[in-house]
Each structure stands twice: as C-alpha cells, then as structure tokens.
Amino acid sequence: MARTLSMKDAINEALDQEMGRDPTVVVLGEDIVGGTGSPGEDDAWGGAMGVTKGLIHKHPGQLIDTPLSESAYIGAAIGAATCGLRPVAELMFVDFMGVCLDQIFNQAAKFRYMFGGKAETPVVIRATCGAGFRAAAQHSQMLTPIFTHIPGLKVVCPSNAYDTKGLLIQSIRDNDPVIFLEHKNLYDRETDVPEESYAIPFGEASIAREGTDVTIVTYGMMVPYSLEASETLKREGIDVEVIDLRTLSPIDLDTVFESVEMTGRLVCVDEANPRCSIASDVAAAVAQEAFGSLKGPVAMVTAPHAPVPFSSALEDLYIPSPERIADGVRQTMGERSS
C-alpha cells in the first residue's frame, strides 16, 4: 500500500537517507538541531519549522547548529564543499539571502568557471520561500528569479512531497551548487512518497495535468493553485495542461514548447514579482522559439510589483489565486487579436 508523507517529512527522509549513505553529507543551519548550549532538551527545535527534527540522534556529528551569521556559515558550507564535504546549509527564509548573497553568487556560483573547470562545489542551500504565512514583506518572498538569473547556480522549487524527496536527493548528489526552495505553505501537504531512496533528474518538467486547450507553466505553490483553476475551467469546457517546471535552472523548455505547439495558448503563473520573473522568462522563450505555435497573446499571472503585505486581506489578494489563474486562462481563449 502506498505511503503518504508531508513535504516536510519528505525533506527529513531525504536528508536522513543521504546522511546515512554518505558520511560527508553534513547539515548546518540556525537551530536545525536546536538547544545547543542550552540547559534543556537537545534536538529542541529541528529548525524553525521542525523539518530536521530527530535527525541528530540518527546522525550525530552530521548536523551542526550555527550562530546567526549567514555569510559565515553559508560561506563555510561552500568552502567545505570544495574540501571534500557535501554540505546542506539551511537559510531559514530565502528573504535572508541579502546578508549572504556574495558567498552564493560570486563564490559558489563562479568557482568552476573562474578557476577554469578545476573546482567542484557540491553544496545545497535549502531555504523556505513564499507568501501566505502572514509573515510580511521580509519573510514571504519567492526570489526565484534572482537565483535563476545567476549562471552557475541550479535552482529547484518543488510543488509536492514526492518531487521534493527525489529532487533533494538529486541536489545532494549533484556536484554543482543548488538553491533548493521549499514553499512553506506546501510543507504540510501530503502525497505518496516511496520509502526507498530515489533521485529525480534536474531539467525535467513534469506534466501535472494533461490538457489540450491551454498550457499553464508554473512551479511551487502555484502548481496546486493552477490545478484547482483547471478544475473550474474544465466545467467551462476548457481543458488545461499544467506544466510543473520543478527545476528553474536548468529549465525544461522542450516540454513547454511541445505543449504550446499542441495548445497554442500559454499562461505563465508565478508567485514571484512580475518584472524579470520566471513568468516573463518562459513567456519570452516561447515568443522567441515557439512563436509560430501561439494562437494569441500569452498571459502572465503573477504577484503585483509590490512587497508582500502583512494583512490577510491584502496578502490573499497578493498571491495569485486559482480565480486569477482561471481568468488568465480565459483571457488567452479569445481568438488571435490581430
């Protein structure tokens, strides 16, 4: 019988299995064990969201709590990756990238190229991302386009527990620096997840829903939302194909092009801000490479060009909703406008 796991537990299992398989895998971050130096229980937190809870007892010595110095410990993870370890560093919220970005984008991302191919930096940087937690402007961002822009990084943002396990295992085994973004509002969602270890290759989108009328290209939290929109649209007689990119860099454009060739209509859905986004990236690629297949304008459904607001009333409007996604799709169903 199939076993279900939450995305949170899938991450825990992936880390557990990889640490068990390879003693050079070390996990470090703020309170990822918890209680270090404190008088109470050890394993007191397992990370701010409890994702790494319980691992320290299975792999003592492979998990390390860090001080609140992201440049130092993320940089240390990167340096250690060039010295024989395979570190998985947790950045509690991706919003904190601003205090440690240099180590990620000028160091880890560029070593191999700058050093003429003579470096390998097998580091994974895990971070939570996304809105919907009432966590306001500095704890709710996607920032996926920023990492995707940077050559030398691989960028992963899974939409479900099954993919999460397989992609995290791949990330740890991969020899390039990987930014692994976990949407906090997906943490508790469950899917079937096999117990055995498995890796999902990078650069392979998955077709979350097959359809023939319109192609939605998206990732992360917007995958379930797009699926929800598709159900609504189905009742209106619109048959939507939903492509889950899974990895943003590398990106699987072939799957996108194939789908658009069939449907002729494209809606790019992105929880990130709109300018220079994943949505615009995909829309532009199609306008360049698959223009001839398009029956009409592409649509983009994204967050507005604004920080994430705190108030539930505003945050609910901020996040692209299944309704707004459905509207985007309906918009593309008009005939070619020219």
Add this chain to the structure above:
Amino acid sequence: MARTLSMKDAINEALDQEMGRDPTVVVLGEDIVGGTGSPGEDDAWGGAMGVTKGLIHKHPGQLIDTPLSESAYIGAAIGAATCGLRPVAELMFVDFMGVCLDQIFNQAAKFRYMFGGKAETPVVIRATCGAGFRAAAQHSQMLTPIFTHIPGLKVVCPSNAYDTKGLLIQSIRDNDPVIFLEHKNLYDRETDVPEESYAIPFGEASIAREGTDVTIVTYGMMVPYSLEASETLKREGIDVEVIDLRTLSPIDLDTVFESVEMTGRLVCVDEANPRCSIASDVAAAVAQEAFGSLKGPVAMVTAPHAPVPFSSALEDLYIPSPERIADGVRQTMGERSS
C-alpha cells in the same frame, strides 16, 4: 556653441550642482575623496575611476570616505535618507551588491510599503556595471535584472553623458531609492551636455534612432552597439528603430509597444545574462500586450548563461557585439513562421 562632456564628467557635474543646490546632499563611498588619514595629498583618488575628483574642495563636509564595509555605509546612507539627508552612496562595482543587498532590497526598497506609506527614503546608490574592462567575473556584471525585479527600487542605466547628467539629477531629487548604474565602458564617451542643471523624468524611454522595419529595445552600453548594428543594417536596406529604455524601473513600455505596432518586429538586446533578464522582461511584455502587432518571433541578444570570462578572447565573445545584434535583427526579418 555646444559643450561636450564625458559621462564621467557629467556625473561629476551633476553631483557638483546638486550638492551646491542642496546642502543635505552628501556623497559617500570608498576612496571617493581618497587619501583620508594618509600622509599625502587629499582628494587623492576621487573614487576608483576618478569620477568624484575635485568635488571635496568645492563641497567640504559633503563628501565622506568610508571604510570597506558596504553593509554599514550603504545602510547608513539609507538610514540617513529617512532622517533628512539625501545621500548618494557609491558602491564601487555593482558586483559587490552581495555583501550589502539586504540593506537595499529588504530595507530601503520596502520601508515605504511596510510602514504604510509613512517613510521616504531619498537615497541614490551609484555603481559601475558592465563588461569589457578585462576585470573578470566579479567586476564585470550587469545585475540590472536583479534590481529591476525588486519592487520599491527605481533602476537607472543611462547610455550617454547627456542622459546621465539629467537622470542623476532626477535620481537625487527623487524621493524613492534609486539604483544608478554606470557602465564603465561608457565613462569616457562624450556627448553634448548643457552646463545648466536639468532633470530627465523616470519612465521615459528615448528613441535613439528612428526606423520603421524592426524595433531594438535596449539600454546602457548596448545602445551604441545597437546603433552601430543599425548602420550596418541600413546598408542592407533594413531600417531599425532603437529604443533606449534609460530607466529599467519604472519602464516605459508604451514607447516599446508603439514602436512594435509600427515595425512588427522586436529584438531585445541585453548585456545581462539571459535568464529572467531585461530582454526577457520586455519580450514577455510585448508577447502579452502587443502580440497582435508581431509579424514573427521576437529575438533576444544577450550575454550567454555564464560568468564573465577574463581573457580578452572570451570576453569579446561574451559581450553582445554589433555583429550579433545585427544577426538578431536579420533573424526577425523572416516572415511570420506559422
């Protein structure tokens, strides 16, 4: 008789005039005066490129050399901007943003929104950008898409001395945080620049060359390169319109759409890396808003998805050249492919 100035001198003049006009304008950065605390001459550097040379003698007390602590002094400029100063902080190379990005993107950019409209942060962050200096991967980046992605920032990247003076004056007078990016390979290029003070409003692209067959949308160093390509293409009978965006955020899409409506063909040229770039941003906007005007696929001419290489042999290939731009244009001249 018209007076010509280099872009470097145009910046110097804009700072000079604004500091003279308003004593709350202060300029700070590393070695922007030079020689502080040292036994030799003061005004020893005027910044790494000599841009601020001579200003300290005209405006003593309004220029401040900083220690090599970008988070601290860029953050101080931001904090001071909320306390009645109008600081212009120099980040020597935009590539150094990784050590101070939090202050820019989570603080300056978000204050006004997070505080419910009750903050003004009139700060300008000047930085050099761009390749062609044989300065390798950590001193040659554009990074324009990263700042453009972030709501709350205004992003300027001028292509000539005249615009530079007017846009820098506007940046200093503007009450929002402005990222002002100066392409180091444009510094010595001269244009006519009026002596009197003038401001160029944000969000108004300029048509660097009128043409009817194809629209090139670009900015910065790629403007002169696109103009060069246009001259070549003219001899082939292709009449190119070149749009210089000047400000990337806000962006003047109306001018882009109008031009594409006329030409039906779009080439987006960007010195930045391709993924989630300004090029893809503009291409996507057109595919969404002006799709009906397009006669065929858009083309994008950008740097490759790679860090900037050191060797002249590689760097010359890295930067989109007039030849590659011309190729991009030729590509769009084929008929609609569908």
Add this chain to the structure above:
Amino acid sequence: MNNPFPLSREGLLTAYRRMRTIREFEERLHVEFATGDIAGFVHLYAGEEAAGVGIMMHLEDHDRIASTHRGHGHCIAKGVDVKAMMAEIYGKATGACAGKGGSMHIADLSRGMMGANGILGAGAPLICGAGLAAQKLGHDGVGITFFGDGASNQGTVLESMNLAAIWNLPVIFVVENNGYAESTSVDYAVASDSYVDRAAGFGMPGITVDGTDFFAVYEAAGEVIRRAREGGGPSLLECKMIRFYGHFEGDAQTYRAPGENEANRQHRDCLKIFTGKILEAGVVETGELAVIDSEVADLIEDALEGAKAAPLPSAAELTTDVYVTY
C-alpha cells in the same frame, strides 16, 4: 519625602506606566494569540521591559531607535501609539502601518522609531545613518540600535560598530542579551566572554548591566547617551535580561531547564523588582500603581477592542505606497 532615585516621582511613575503598558500589551497578546485570532510571527518583549524603558526614558522624538523582530516594547517605550500598534498586529487599516507591516515592521518615524525589523542586525547600519544625519544637520539627536545576543554575530552589526567608532557617531549599540537566540544559547554562539571585549575590539567603551534592574539600565544608558550627545562617540551597552515567553508564540521551549520560566517570573521579574524598590523607599504608594495598572488595563482593552473592530485594508491598498512617486 526623601527620593533616593535618579528620577523624580513623576519620572518613576512614567517609567512604571510604560513598563506596565508593555507587560500588559504582551500578556494580552499571548492570550489572544492562543485563540488563533492573530496571524504571523509574534515575538513578545515581556520580561525585558526595564531595558527598553530604562534607555528610552532618556530620549526625545528627534532621537532615533532601530528595533528588532521583538519590537513591541521598544515601540511603546518610544511613544508609538498603542492602539495603532494593536491594530497593526491585527492587520487592520487603522494600524500604525495601515496593516501592511504587522508585528515585525511597526514603525513611527515621527516618534523617532525607525522600525521593528525582520532581518537580524539590519538596524545597526540604519542607526549609523541616523547618527550621521544628526552630525550633518547639526542637532544633538542620538541613535540607538537594539539587537539580541544572537544578532550580535551579524556582520552588519559588527561593521556598524567600526563605522560608528571611526566617524565618532552619536550611536549606542544595545545588546539585549536574554541568553537565547531562538533555542540556542549565547554561551555557544558568542565567542567572547564579554561584550565589553567586543566593544574594545571596535575601539569603543562597553558596559554590561543587569537588564532586569531598571535603575542600572537607566544610569548606564544616561551616561552613554550623554557622552554621545556631547560628541563623545558611540558605546556598547549590554543588558542581561529575561525573556518570559518562547522565542515566538507557539514555541514549546523544551530547550529551557525545567522550572526556568517559573523561577524567572518569581525572582527576576524586572517589573516586580522595580515596584519593590520604589515602594520600599516610600517614594510612591501602592495605590498610585494600582491606578496606573487599571488605566493601562483599560487602554489595552480598548486597543484590543478597537483593533478587532477596525476595518481591514481595502483592496486598492495592495499596490499603493510602493513608491512616493510613480
């Protein structure tokens, strides 16, 4: 009547009112949070009141503070409107930030409060800017940045200490050392034995005080603030203190020793210590404090009711105030 304290009777009562207001505000939030009515991350200042108030008693509106994720106490001590704060925490249109900021971003520049901050250490560079502005504009304002023991290891804080020292800025670096960063002990995370040593490494004087003792804080803060105002440059002030609740609401606190919270409440409650002293000295009477207590209770009750009843922001607000000019 003999007053052995460095504050007048009125001063003492003002300090008490502020501390009591913070305590009441936080205790009520703790209860309300448990009902599920309050969203997001809420970090309570209860137990730490003497530090914020002891320092802020020396400040005027033209003095600036840069606060932390645990900012309610700093806000109240600096004079931010309590009702606007409460409404903000409830995400309402009448909030201090029109509902857009929430607990972690309450600000009121008109009162010199530059914002709570969701990014550890981020206030340190900003407050250097406040100090720089005071210097350049020629007024005697000072800037105070608060950060916890955990945040004291952020590069931004450390860079700013050096910057403030070489520019001789009127800035105070206040370490609110409550012994924990989330679940992690300060003994593990901070390498030096003493923050005074760390201050010395950046060429500035440092003082450590018992942050549960209002008077100790008040006096030390008075000294470093006076020095800063007079052009004597920055200082570091470490307040050793107690956080009564978890890191944020919802924290099970298993990292604490058994009985730790109870012992703290009993022996190290800064408010009890303060009232004990002023009552014992006979400078104020129990009845006076009781009046304040009931006024404060009413204020917080009002604030809560007001916040609950207030309207949510309208949809149009979603995209306003990203920029001053568009």
Add this chain to the structure above:
Amino acid sequence: MNNPFPLSREGLLTAYRRMRTIREFEERLHVEFATGDIAGFVHLYAGEEAAGVGIMMHLEDHDRIASTHRGHGHCIAKGVDVKAMMAEIYGKATGACAGKGGSMHIADLSRGMMGANGILGAGAPLICGAGLAAQKLGHDGVGITFFGDGASNQGTVLESMNLAAIWNLPVIFVVENNGYAESTSVDYAVASDSYVDRAAGFGMPGITVDGTDFFAVYEAAGEVIRRAREGGGPSLLECKMIRFYGHFEGDAQTYRAPGENEANRQHRDCLKIFTGKILEAGVVETGELAVIDSEVADLIEDALEGAKAAPLPSAAELTTDVYVTY
C-alpha cells in the same frame, strides 16, 4: 657552521627562492603592465613577500589558503605553478584557470590554494569551511585566510572570526596590514588601536608581528599553526608590512608622503632584511643567492615568454565549465 635560525640551510634557501620568485614575478609584471600588454586589474605583492612566505613555509598541500585580490605572492608561496600563473594573467588557454579567471582569480585546489578573490573578505567564510572539513574528515590540515587592513572591516571577516572561535576551527586569520586600503589609511578606517584587541573581542588570541621580518612571521605563524593543528583553535596574526607599488597598476599614489616609497625600498625591504641576516650569520653565501637569483630570473623570463606565446582560449570555452553537469 652555526645556524642561529629556526630553519635549516635548505629551508632558508627555499624561503629565499620563494620570496625572490615573488619579487621577480611582480617586478616583471610591473614593467610589462606599463607596455599595455596586460589587461585588467593587477595588484602587486612586491614588498610583502616575507609575510606570505613566512607563513606558507609551514604548510602542506592539504592545508588550505584563501587569498585576496593581491594574490600572486600567496599563490607562489603555496606552490602554484608560476608559468600557469603568468599565462593566466595574460588570459591564455594554458593559464592556471584556462584564461577565464585572470590575476584576481588564480586558484589551484590541488595545491590547497582556494583562489585569489575579487571580493574583499570573501575568503574568511570559505576558509572556515576548509577548517570544518578538516575537522569532519579527521585530518590535521589548517586553513589560512588572508585579508588586508581595509578588508578587516568586512562583515564576512568579522562573522567568520566568531564562527571559527565557537567551532574551534583550525583556522588562522592573517591581517596583511600595509597601512593602506587603496588610498585610505588604516588609521582612519580601523577603529581599534590593535588587532589583538579585535581578536580578543572574538575570543581568540592575536599576535602582531613585523611583516617585513621573515623570521618574526615564521615564528609567530609556526606557533599559531601548530596550535590550530593540535586542536587549539583559531588565531589572528597581524603582519605589518609595506606595499612597494600602488594599489593597482596605474595608481599615481599621491596619497603617500613624499619620498615614502624610496624610504620603504631602502629601509624596509623584507628581502634585503632577510638576506642581510642570513649572510651576516654566515649560514649561506652570496654566491648561492646569486645562483638562485639567476635561476629565478630565467624562470620568470620563461614564464613570460611562454605566456606571450601561448594560444588564447578557443571560442568554445566561452560556455564550458559553468556547471559540472548540464
């Protein structure tokens, strides 16, 4: 023959050869740069040789260093191939980084050289990683990060000192204090009077030595490296030194006192000081040094000729090695 030095005759000659190689390399680059043949930013280590070599004499290939923008000396002292370095500076396919890195990014992980770095202070976190790896993999390797007086104010460096101390990492923080950051004086930019104080603020021992005195550096480095290897944790080592040339090639150096460079060359040339001592003690003879000098001159000449003659990278290289796997 009586050898009063802590190194054998061979050790002394090796040290001399390394310092001489750096000096020759840099002096030749200075000349070649002026011809316009060399592109980009070039920061010369001439004058500072005793520090890099004095430290690196204690290191093996499994020890790691993280260098700076002024990295040629560290590379040579750590054993990076001089010809590959020169070819790299000329942007050639035969360069240490296949021409993709240039002067500011020369690296050779096989020799434990983790790279020159264009970002000030960036090596400090990276070297903590090297120390962590040594700890976890259970070998006795140490990590040394170099940074200048200017870069000593970077948050990354300061955070890393705390991290190294609390994790007891086998890491040494070497401040190469040449008195200037570009044109700006260390006296202006660094708040504390002494780097030893700064080290104390992060709970680690610090030593200041005269970086123009090879033996002073060698002994102090020996001590802190030994301690680190034996599990005694990190230290800070400040070397006070002289930069003979400008910040980068092309710097007019008007910030210096008149005659400063000449006086430095005359009285504070670490190479002259070293040879003076070993010759005076009679441990080596002038002729031996002359042989090394001419061998080194030949090596650098070869390296230069090789670099000039080498092919540029091919166009296909533009997009290779962005990733290990695509």
